[in-house]
Amino acid sequence: MQRFASLRPGGQRALDLVNFFVADVQTAFGPFVAVYLTTHKWTQVEIGFALTLGTMTSLISQLPAGVLVDSVHNKRSAASGALVGIIVAALLLALQPAQLPVLVAQILHGFASCVITPAIAAISLHLVGHAALGERLGRNARYASIGNGLAAAVMGATGAYFSSRFVFLLTAALCVPALVALWAIGAGPYARTQTTARVMDIAGLKRLLVDRRLLIFGICVMLFHLSNAAMLPLAGAAITMRAGHFANIIIAACIVVPQIIVAVVSPWVGRAAAKVGRKWLLLLGWGALPLRGLLLAVLPGSWPLVAGQAISGVSATVFGVLLPLLAADLTLGTSHFNLCMGILGLAMYLGAAISTTMSGGIADAAGMQTAFVALAAVGAFGFLTVWLVMPETRPAEVSPPVPE
């Protein structure tokens, strides 16, 4: 077994690069699509429909995509297919910003994202095994956030100086180094059965679905995003209301500063998850949410809001590292790792979808401050759920890192 890893000493470095480039690529497919379509004379209703279609696709595809990745033997093939789908989506957006191509691109990207997230987590598990997974996921989060932050800064700058079409051409181009790095990882030796389902594995499926810990953690994940997802857009709206000419720079800081914090603390979070257990870190990440909501509600002016947003770096780190780690904990002994990632992804998307609608309604009716307090209250409820109900999931054999 050991020969797998020794064949490819650069596997860890290649996986760093995969995380970096995939995060680059995903940056353009966010709220930026709305800006891009506006420049192509799309009406607000059409843009809303295209964005909703993308979100709905991601929501519906979580479970099927998880099952699909479980059934594919080579996860690098699954991730490659997803990257090719993202290339097509980016090129469609860049070259044909008409109704049908854009809707196809939104569907393609929505599905591809649901494949690539569990696939990268499964590749990480193959490469390092369960015992070292926390540290590996910390590295994943570090390089993904460097990719995200850099891409947001570069694309924000180029979108302002060149055409916004350039952003999507750049996105398509960045998929190529992602593909090269993906195949440079090599086949990892660990946990092959945990991530590759046998056909009709009813017993394993049943064991996963009746696991009470999965239900509880799913609820925690949903509450996290119910509180988290709307905070940045709401903070952005607060900043444009308070700051004049500098608004865009402050919003850029609100996006980039948390990414820097993720890049700095995520390897530490990954190691700590293996040493002190998952629960303490879950409490840290979920506990940062209500604090951030309250700070955003009471901080004056616009620059201090960046400090409030910076706290999101802590919760984003914990979420990014612990979600795949708990999926690995919960599927030990089954063969449905990717399906479990899909279930948790579904909980995340549900929470996020409700979050923006709910906070928008509250902000309209009772003001922005009330909306921040309401999001903080949801976050506090999530924190209490983690604290009082969520059990520790770290498997016994992993607890003391065995020294040679």
Add this chain to the structure above:
Amino acid sequence: MQRSAVIAGMTAVLLIAPAARADDAVPQGAPAPPPPTAVQSVPAEDAEAILGQRVTDPEGKDLGRLVDVLVDANGQPQAAVIDFGGFMGVGNRKVAVHWSALHFRPGDVTHKVVLEMTPDQIKAAPEFRDPTKAAAVVTPTDAAPGATSP
């Protein structure tokens, strides 16, 4: 001279042809024949497309994009919805501004729309949210920043 007149005549026929075909497509039993369609050409320096166009302040600083136009029963524009600011799509804010605050220069190749408002007025303006409800339209003629008409 003779040749250019012929070309002009052919162009006119080409322009009218699609309209004539559209007339044929009217279902039978229509109450009245549609009025004859006249095609007139509007030079690029007389009119321009404005949806999605950049909006700047009088000094030429980029403010946002024009995303919608509110018209009255006569089809006269009353206000424009402008999408202000934002970074990578985060922090955008739509504000309806009175039509008289906007200046258009169709002849200019950059097609920029100029908005006659101070940053403070824009900052204090209420957000335009729901097109079905009464829109708060910012009118620049009032001296007080953020003055609105319901």
